[in-house]
Amino acid sequence: MSISDINIPFGITQNASEHGGLVDHMLGFVHWFMLVLFIGWSAFLVYVFWKYRASNNAAADYHGVRGHATTHIEIGVVIVEAILLLGFAFPLWSHQADEYPTSADTIKMRALGEKFLWNFQYPGNDLMLSTWKLAGVTPSNVTGRELNDPNGKDDFVNPGTMKLPVGRPVIVDVASKDVIHNLALTPMRSAQDACPGVKAHMWFKPVKTGTWDIICGQLCGPGHAQMKAVLEVVTPKEFEDWSKEMSAGAKAKNDTAAAAPAAAPAAH
Amino acid sequence: MSAAAHTHDHAHDHAHDHHEPGFIAKYIFSTDHKTIGIQYAISGLLFLLFGFFLMLLMRWSIAYPGQPIPGFQIINSIPGVSWVFNEMIGRWAPGGVVNGELYNMLGAMHGTIMVFLGIVPLGFAGFVNFVMPLQIGTIDMAFPRLNMWSYWLFFVSGVGMLASFFLGTGSVQTGWTMYSPLASTTSLAVTNIWMHGHTWWLLSMVFNISASLLGSVNVITTIINLRAKGLTWMRMPFFCWAMFIVAFLLLLAFPPLEVAALLQLSDRVFGSSFFLPTGLMEGGQHLDISGGGSPLLYQHLFWFLAHPEVYVLILPAFAILAEVIPANTRRPLWGYKAMVYAGLTLGFLSFLVWAHHMYLTGMGTMMSTYFQITTVLISVPSVILLTCLMISLWGGSIRFTPQMLFASAFLPMFGIGGLTGLPLAFTFIDLALHDTYYVIGHFHYVVAPGTIFGLFAGVYHWYPKATGRIMNDFLGKLHFWPSLVGMNLIFAPMFIQGMGGFHRRWYDGGKYFEQTSSVSNWFTELTSGVFGLFGMNVPNNLLGLNVLITFGAIILMLGQVPFILNFWLSIKGGKKVKNDNPWDCTTLEWATPTPPPHGNFTFDIVAVRGPYEYSVPGVNQDFFPQWESSPGKAAEPSAVPAAPAAAHHH
Numbered sequence: 073m074s075i076s077d078i079n080i081p082f083g084i085t086q087n088a089s090e091h092g093g094l095v096d097h098m099l100g101f102v103h104w105f106m107l108v109l110f111i112g113w114s115a116f117l118v119y120v121f122w123k124y125r126a127s128n129n130a131a132a133d134y135h136g137v138r139g140h141a142t143t144h145i146e147i148g149v150v151i152v153e154a155i156l157l158l159g160f161a162f163p164l165w166s167h168q169a170d171e172y173p174t175s176a177d178t179i180k181m182r183a184l185g186e187k188f189l190w191n192f193q194y195p196g197n198d199l200m201l202s203t204w205k206l207a208g209v210t211p212s213n214v215t216g217r218e219l220n221d222p223n224g225k226d227d228f229v230n231p232g233t234m235k236l237p238v239g240r241p242v243i244v245d246v247a248s249k250d251v252i253h254n255l256a257l258t259p260m261r262s263a264q265d266a267c268p269g270v271k272a273h274m275w276f277k278p279v280k281t282g283t284w285d286i287i288c289g290q291l292c293g294p295g296h297a298q299m300k301a302v303l304e305v306v307t308p309k310e311f312e313d314w315s316k317e318m319s320a321g322a323k324a325k326n327d328t329a330a331a332a333p334a335a336a337p338a339a340h
Numbered sequence: 341m342s343a344a345a346h347t348h349d350h351a352h353d354h355a356h357d358h359h360e361p362g363f364i365a366k367y368i369f370s371t372d373h374k375t376i377g378i379q380y381a382i383s384g385l386l387f388l389l390f391g392f393f394l395m396l397l398m399r400w401s402i403a404y405p406g407q408p409i410p411g412f413q414i415i416n417s418i419p420g421v422s423w424v425f426n427e428m429i430g431r432w433a434p435g436g437v438v439n440g441e442l443y444n445m446l447g448a449m450h451g452t453i454m455v456f457l458g459i460v461p462l463g464f465a466g467f468v469n470f471v472m473p474l475q476i477g478t479i480d481m482a483f484p485r486l487n488m489w490s491y492w493l494f495f496v497s498g499v500g501m502l503a504s505f506f507l508g509t510g511s512v513q514t515g516w517t518m519y520s521p522l523a524s525t526t527s528l529a530v531t532n533i534w535m536h537g538h539t540w541w542l543l544s545m546v547f548n549i550s551a552s553l554l555g556s557v558n559v560i561t562t563i564i565n566l567r568a569k570g571l572t573w574m575r576m577p578f579f580c581w582a583m584f585i586v587a588f589l590l591l592l593a594f595p596p597l598e599v600a601a602l603l604q605l606s607d608r609v610f611g612s613s614f615f616l617p618t619g620l621m622e623g624g625q626h627l628d629i630s631g632g633g634s635p636l637l638y639q640h641l642f643w644f645l646a647h648p649e650v651y652v653l654i655l656p657a658f659a660i661l662a663e664v665i666p667a668n669t670r671r672p673l674w675g676y677k678a679m680v681y682a683g684l685t686l687g688f689l690s691f692l693v694w695a696h697h698m699y700l701t702g703m704g705t706m707m708s709t710y711f712q713i714t715t716v717l718i719s720v721p722s723v724i725l726l727t728c729l730m731i732s733l734w735g736g737s738i739r740f741t742p743q744m745l746f747a748s749a750f751l752p753m754f755g756i757g758g759l760t761g762l763p764l765a766f767t768f769i770d771l772a773l774h775d776t777y778y779v780i781g782h783f784h785y786v787v788a789p790g791t792i793f794g795l796f797a798g799v800y801h802w803y804p805k806a807t808g809r810i811m812n813d814f815l816g817k818l819h820f821w822p823s824l825v826g827m828n829l830i831f832a833p834m835f836i837q838g839m840g841g842f843h844r845r846w847y848d849g850g851k852y853f854e855q856t857s858s859v860s861n862w863f864t865e866l867t868s869g870v871f872g873l874f875g876m877n878v879p880n881n882l883l884g885l886n887v888l889i890t891f892g893a894i895i896l897m898l899g900q901v902p903f904i905l906n907f908w909l910s911i912k913g914g915k916k917v918k919n920d921n922p923w924d925c926t927t928l929e930w931a932t933p934t935p936p937p938h939g940n941f942t943f944d945i946v947a948v949r950g951p952y953e954y955s956v957p958g959v960n961q962d963f964f965p966q967w968e969s970s971p972g973k974a975a976e977p978s979a980v981p982a983a984p985a986a987a988h989h990h
Contacts, residue, residue, distance in 0.1 A: 081861075083837075098768060102762055109759060121733070121738065132671035132736045134956055134957055136671055164768040165768045250521065252522065258772060259841075270636060290519075291522065292522060296444075297847050297848050298848075
């Protein structure tokens with residue numbers, strides 16, 4: 073039995089990412105700590121409510137508890153909390169926030185939220201994602217891709233579905249066009265606010281294939297409850313084939329558009 | 341009759357010393373702290389009821405999305421009522437069905453009303469106004485007229501919030517947090533921006549905050565300057581200490597929100613871009629704005645208020661329990677000094693934790709380290725406060741009056757609320773739990789079966805001082821038990837849903853996210869099975885818990901009926917108090933006539949000992965009031981040496 077098993081009776085959802093096991097482990101540790109304290113408090117309360125009810129104990133004791141047990145319990149709580157901070161919270165977060173994957177197989181992509189859908193921009197065959205700006209978003213350029221950026225020529229956009237290969241790290245640039253959304257990938261134990269004007273990122277490494285809901289985790293308007301996208305983790309081969317095909321199609325389309333004079337950036 | 345005569349025999353003589361004001365001055369535009377306290381308390385209770393009613397509509401939609409609200413047709417057929425209901429809610433619910441727009445209005449107003457118009461007015465303004473001046477032995481607040489202004493500014497803010505439902509746009513629908521840009525750009529096309537729900541929310545908040553500021557300055561001044569002779573700081577009941585701390589939180593934390601509200605209003609009305617970034621879009625179009633603003637700035641300003649606000653909500657409950665528990669265990673509060681220092685530490689730290697609400701905004705390691713440290717640190721004084729209250733029970737002779745039942749239930753309920761905050765304190769775990777129902781369960785355990793139970797305890801405890809009558813004990817128990825069961829049926833399943841990835845603010849309760857909501861576990865099986873025993877078909881997955889929670893809300897609703905009856909009927913029909921100190925308490929408010937007249941005390945009151953001297957060895961009664969030199973005999977003012985800390989007494 074592992075520490076994180078305590079999360080199961082609390083209904084934890086399946087984990088499908090590499091670091092997710094660490095999240096669950098830490099959560100399990102905290103849940104055990106909470107359970108011990110809660111059982112201790114409850115046992116104490118049940119005892120005193122029974123033992124010291126007026127009908128059982130007519131005269132109260134002026135002094136009450138005299139020992140130092142409470143001080144020791146308080147110190148114990150502080151020590152466990154210090155362990156949680158120093159042993160878990162700081163190193164784990166620093167790993168997550170500062171040590172982004174650099175391996176060659178890392179997928180760099182962009183998730184751009186709008187009411188009430190997600191646009192996923194993929195780097196295409198060159199594995200390089202274009203830069204973008206909010207002011208550059210037009211009906212034909214839904215992710216505001218910098219049209220002069222050569223990295224973007226083979227980038228493609230897949231609205232509504234985030235397709236990823238199992239076993240490769242992915243870095244997602246998360247942003248929004250209109251209001252604050254949140255790209256919540258619960259099975260990946262990852263979430264990131266998509267805030268207009270803020271360039272934010274998240275990363276994770278899927279370790280299981282499957283299909284899950286992508287939830288918008290921040291109130292974004294009347295359609296918030298239906299702002300759903302799909303997270304689809306497939307085999308590396310399937311992903312490669314799909315990505316190559318989509319990328320080639322996007323490149324052909326971009327080359328044609330570049331040849332036509334009408335494809336100027338938006339007036340704004 | 342002799343008891344009643346005994347109660348009032350000196351009160352009537354004393355009343356001649358003061359000019360008794362006329363009806364309007366006495367009950368409406370009153371400057372008397374007790375009337376203002378009662379006005380605040382009753383307004384707060386009514387707003388709590390209204391906020392709860394909004395939540396019932398939301399819970400209906402969550403459990404039964406797409407189905408008409410029960411009784412919708414009946415309400416619509418009652419003349420007068422149908423007009424009000426239709427203008428407020430009905431016109432947004434085609435065929436009686438709650439949609440995303442209406443749900444967001446209900447949600448924003450539920451949060452706003454519960455926090456700013458319900459709990460703070462009742463828990464802080466109501467109780468502090470009624471009890472504190474009595475408890476420190478003075479005739480009124482330091483600035484009685486300012487106090488009256490405080491209530492009436494609050495009243496305007498409440499009317500403004502309610503009236504916003506009737507506007508063409510309906511009330512605001514962007515969450516009680518009013519995050520920009522959502523709050524700034526929703527229904528931007530409205531031509532008359534002054535008749536917009538969001539504008540009215542912001543203006544009402546300006547009134548509300550101004551009312552809070554007037555109240556908090558008054559409380560601070562009164563406690564510092566007007567304590568009775570002999571009532572040194574460390575003889576002051578913990579109730580006053582906690583309220584003193586709350587007053588400072590309100591004084592220092594609210595102004596940033598007032599600023600934020602004005603800046604957001606300016607973005608809306610005058611076309612500025614304080615919170616709006618360059619290139620921002622709405623409805624597929626780039627907005628014609630200068631840009632360059634920051635939505636994150638708004639969040640910082642909001643949470644700089646809204647985290648201390650959490651302690652504004654919870655400290656009044658601790659304040660009340662610190663009085664109710666000693667009175668009903670017949671022994672002193674354990675660790676009074678530790679509680680005072682813990683309270684002060686808590687107040688200070690509450691200003692340093694706000695950004696833990698913003699862990700997912702893209703925070704770097706330095707910021708997250710800082711806020712994780714402060715967040716974990718603040719749990720230490722919280723645990724001290726809770727521990728002291730629990731240890732106070734040990735060795736007591738516990739009388740389970742209704743107020744003690746609510747106080748007793750507060751302890752484990754607040755305990756659950758506090759403990760479930762622990763995982764949320766860590767950014768790494770927040771990746772999985774942020775804005776899920778786990779968070780909703782956590783903070784509602786803190787403020788609903790936590791704070792609100794504390795406030796109920798306070799109502800039962802001081803009701804006899806305000807009315808001269810005791811609330812019915814049986815109805816009190818009939819209020820307590822369904823409330824306890826209902827609260828837990830509502831909030832416990834939320835942890836299971838949150839762990840399963842359910843996020844907040846879904847008007848259809850997660851039906852649309854089929855993959856997430858079709859998960860089942862032992863708890864959903866149990867829920868479905870138990871409902872099955874009663875012939876009800878409830879889904880055997882996380883959606884089934886929505887039905888369970890809604891049933892819990894209905895039980896909670898039914899549980900409030902005995903309270904409402906008890907509260908109003910006991911004014912005339914309750915059992916009369918046997919004397920001015922019906923619970924045999926020790927603090928100064930029980931030395932006044934019942935109810936206290938204008939001017940409060942009939943003799944020069946002095947404090948000669950600490951606030952919680954119950955069951956003192958060698959004393960022949962189990963309470964030794966602060967104002968008595970020997971049991972049953974009021975201390976002479978000359979008996980108290982003029983302590984430097986005690987200020988002059990009017």
